[in-house]
Amino acid sequence: MRWMGCGAMVLGLLAATPAMAADDRDYCPERPGLGTPACIVSPGRVSVETALADWTLDRSAGDRTDIVLIGDTLVRVGLTDTVEAQIGWTPYGSVRERSGGSVDRAGRVGDVTLGIKASLASPDGKGLSIAVLPFVTLPVGRMPVGAGDWGAGLVVPVTYDLNDSVNLQFTPEVDAAVDQDGNGRHVAVSGIAGLGLALSRAVTLTVEGEVLRDDDPSGKTVQGLASLSLAWMANDDLQLDSGAVAGLTRDAPDVELYVGISRRF
Template sequence: MRRALVLAGLIVASPAWADDQDRDYCPARPGLGTPACTISPGRVSVETSLADWSLDKQPGERTDTVLIGDTQLRIGLSDSVEAQIGWTPAGFVRDRTGSTIDRVTRTGDVTLGLKANFAHPDGKGFSIAAQPFVTLPVGRTPIGAGDWGAGLVVPITYDLSDKVNLAVTPEVDVAVDQDGHGRHFAASTVVGVGFALNDRLTLTVEGQAIRDDDPSGKSTQGLASASLAYMASKDLQLDVGGVAGLTKDAPDVELYAGVSRRF
């Protein structure tokens, strides 16, 4: 009986302990990079792109891609470790080659990952983490990759001041070949600077370089990005952003808007 009373007391007290120990909400969106912070233990973050449109124009061809509800679920497992589940439920591709137009509607693949933080899981000061992940081919091309893939992200952030944050995100991938069969090496690096415009609004500017050694043709992409994140409350963030391609292999433009909610 005494053990039952002690257990009941711990259960009742645990929410208050979690509230006392809870840290500032740190969504992984928006932007090209990845924050080093992790979600507080026992908390869940749902981060969704309400709409994401990208345009890729190549000689004689134009491809428009729209993703709806691209979502990542982040679950705090401990003070410095979180689990991640991502999925794109709907994607629409319109491809025009000359006078021929093809339209395709597909679902995307599922991504499973973990993030382990090694210094300051709240993201304050200097923070670094490792984030391995795998993608499962539950979707269909061209939204899904057609085969399994894997990768490792190592996000690093540093507060230059109370208002300015520097972020570097290197990544290496075992990426799926363009034809959906087999895998190859790919790597990228994102460098970004975040500016706290006030207590709720943050502007982030970033640059990204991507090297992809696909057997169908190696490519190097350069991207530039700007995004705004508005913290509507301590558990709710709204965001908008845009990406511009800087090289011929990169998509021309991407625009998106999203929402993140912590529970």
């Protein structure tokens, strides 16, 4: 309950932040895809970014795990020209595990993530754009959807426009990730490289690859992932998206499929 209280306090502070005059900055949601853009939400504006449905399949040695997340949402609030606050929450997740002839199911609430993203260069995301995003995860949810303990991390997104149609993206991250047993933390590091292609003024195709090393005490793993996502900007403040992620290594999940929506207010 104390974590819920902290979240409520933060939401209250954000709601009380006085609105500032919005600039003419293009809308730049953090979804879809694996990486994180370096752009900042315009001051006084709010971006609500939701995965309407997200399904992940992981098969190993005859076992199968299906994870479905519903309504996984990130809220971004522009505080200044170069700083935004973030609150993320998974309201519901379902995990189905099949091993041999037995099947286990669990439906849970997920954890809350709080973060602050600060721009170091080009907060509008144009040209060379760089930001830092420290975050903390609060154990509001329950395992296996929730992690079971608090975690933290740092993301340093970098993007660069080669021209009006091609954008290079790089997202390094280091985490104090929660141990698999839900008690304690360990180091996990990852790097994501991507290429964004503007197919038209409204449609963007993004191709990405990720390498993740996780030093969990139960066993170190290295995951390789490939991602393809498509975003359609329906208007200046509304984006619809879909995407697919494929596992390239033994430790990685086999496939992930999702659809989502982002709206700026």
